[in-house]
Amino acid sequence: MDIGFIGIGSMGAAMVPNLVKAGHSVSVWNRNVEAAKALEGVTVLTSPAAAFEHDAVITMLSDDAAIRSVIMDSGVLASARKDCVHILMATISPAIVEELQNLHRKASMAYISAPVLGVPAVAAKGELNILAAGDADAIAKVQPLFDVLGQKTWHLGDDPKRANxxxxxxxxxxxxxxxxxxxxxxxxxxxxxxxxxxxxxxxxxxxxxxxxxxxxxxxxxxxxxxxxxxxxxxxxxxxxxxxxxxxxxxxxxxxxxxxxxxxxxxxxxxxxxxxxxxxxxxxxxxxxxxxx
CATH class of the missing domain: 1.10.1040.10 (N-(1-d-carboxylethyl)-l-norvaline Dehydrogenase; domain 2)
Known part of the structure; x- marks a missing residue:
């Protein structure tokens, strides 16, 4: 699968290598470009909007403010591929998830909440527990990615807020x-x-x-x-x-x-x-x- 990945903190840096090893094509955007360049086997993107030109986008940013700045206020969803599935794996508030749902609905694209249980060392082993909620068909489409990143995906229904x-x-x-x-x-x-x-x-x-x-x-x-x-x-x-x-x-x-x-x-x-x-x-x- 062709994947865009936004946000290379300690968790993202532990997750990306597993996707690459599994044979997925991974393109990465990060505010600190050096962190993205340090990853082997990836393409470094010049903008977060470019990540949404892929089959799926995984976003792992630190908090609500970062999500608002990079995803919501920047307008990246307006130019995104309509068949792209956006997987937001960060720990964020239910309130901002509701805003994200509305924005994705207007953009006619799928949105999944999939925060994880586990520290970077667990992520590096591909042993995270993934809490997934959202459209069932969209989750099924990206389940191969979850199978690489985690030991189990916990399906929590169609409301993304439940996962968060x-x-x-x-x-x-x-x-x-x-x-x-x-x-x-x-x-x-x-x-x-x-x-x-x-x-x-x-x-x-x-x-x-x-x-x-x-x-x-x-x-x-x-x-x-x-x-x-x-x-x-x-x-x-x-x-x-x-x-x-x-x-x-x-x-x-x-x-x-x-x-x-x-x-x-x-x-x-x-x-x-x-x-x-x-x-x-x-x-x-x-x-x-x-x-x-």
């Missing part, structure tokens, strides 16, 4: 897991049981899941080198809270996590992995390790 809400809710659950591990280890360490010993138990029994293991390991070793940046995690928590407010719902625990993440950013941890919010949680509980 699922991704936002999943990321919110990760932040709550990190908060809970921070509090729980503050408790155990106050009684002399090391965080590493306690987390070894729970991440291999009650909470034996990839997220608990990955971020529990960071907490146990007090090492928070960048993986998924805390500032991006805060963006996703804000998306969850805003999406809830749009439906007159309240997320009390999300508000607590947002406060903790804001404190972590104020203390210089914004560029660390989002599990660094546990440092603030543990410090707030009275542990002597403090924050770095």
């Amino acid at each position: 809400v699922a991704k936002i809710a999943a990321n919110l659950m990760i932040t709550l897991a990190i908060e809970s591990m921070g509090e729980a280890t503050a408790l155990t360490e106050s009684y002399g049981l090391k965080a590493s010993d306690f987390l070894d138990i729970v991440t291999n029994t009650l909470f034996a899941s990839p997220s608990y293991k990955r971020y529990g390991g960071n907490i146990a070793s007090n090492s928070y080198e960048p993986g998924f940046k805390l500032t991006l995690g805060l963006k996703d928590v804000n998306l969850a809270i805003d999406a809830a407010k749009a439906k007159h719902a309240v997320l009390p625990a999300a508000e607590i996590v947002r406060e903790t993440m804001n404190q972590a950013i104020d203390q210089g941890l914004g560029s660390k992995d989002w599990s660094a919010l546990a440092k603030v949680t543990r410090h707030r509980a009275g542990l002597a390790e403090g924050v770095a």
